[in-house]
Amino acid sequence: MLPSEAPNGRTAVLLHGKNFCAATWEDTIKALTSAGYRVVAPDQIGFCTSTKPESYQYSFHQLAANTAALLAKIGVLRATFIAHSTGGMLATRYALLYPKRVEKLVLVNPIGLEDWKALGVPYRTVDQWYARELKLSAADIRNYERNTYYAGRWKPEFDRWVDMLAGLNKGSATSWWRGIPPSSTI
Structure with a gap:
């Protein structure tokens, strides 16, 4: 954790996507803390190093309520x-x-x-998505990310995020850990 040397009294909350974790904001966290922000970067429930309840209602409404509760607990009123x-x-x-x-x-x-319907993407149930995710290998994830997020360009430092996702699909979030605090509040 890197506290800001010159706090500006403002807070930035970083919210990761499905194929990411709070740790993937590493460079952004450094830039924002250097600019004086307090940074809150939580792993959403079920992702990365957070808890993974067997039966949980994953909805954006619930995840927003969780985020609001976290921010209230640490005294963040506006961000x-x-x-x-x-x-x-x-x-x-x-x-x-x-x-x-x-x-x-x-x-x-x-x-x-x-x-997505207009773009021809077929509907999948939550169970179908889950079954699909369980079948993904590290190579599948790397190919998807290379083509979707990095426009075919790949750097070796991206492999740790592939390892993280592959570990999650196998039920382990610890195999990829490189010292970035989970659910970070800086």
Whole structure:
């Protein structure tokens, strides 16, 4: 954890997407703390190093309520939300539910703004998505990320995130750990 040397009194909340964790915000956390922000970067429940309840209602409404409870517990009344991918959908839901608690909303490649049905993407149930995720190998994840997030460009330092996701699919989040605190509050 890196406390800011010159706090500006503001808080940034970083919300990760489905294929990511709080730890993937590492460079952003460093930049924001250098700019004086207190940074809160939680792993959403069920992701990465957070708890993974067997039966849980994963909805954006519930994840927003969890985020609100976390921020209330640590005394954050208002914050700038920076969110990526599925985290963008969560940040949008949070802003709709708690508008007075949002100073700014920054969405980085958010999903959910497209009409997937119109784009020909078939509907899958939660159980179908889960079964699909369990079958993914590290090579499958690497290929997907290389083509989806990195436009075919790959760097060896991205492999730790592939290892993290592959470990999650096998039920272990610890195999990828490189010393970045889980559910970080800086």
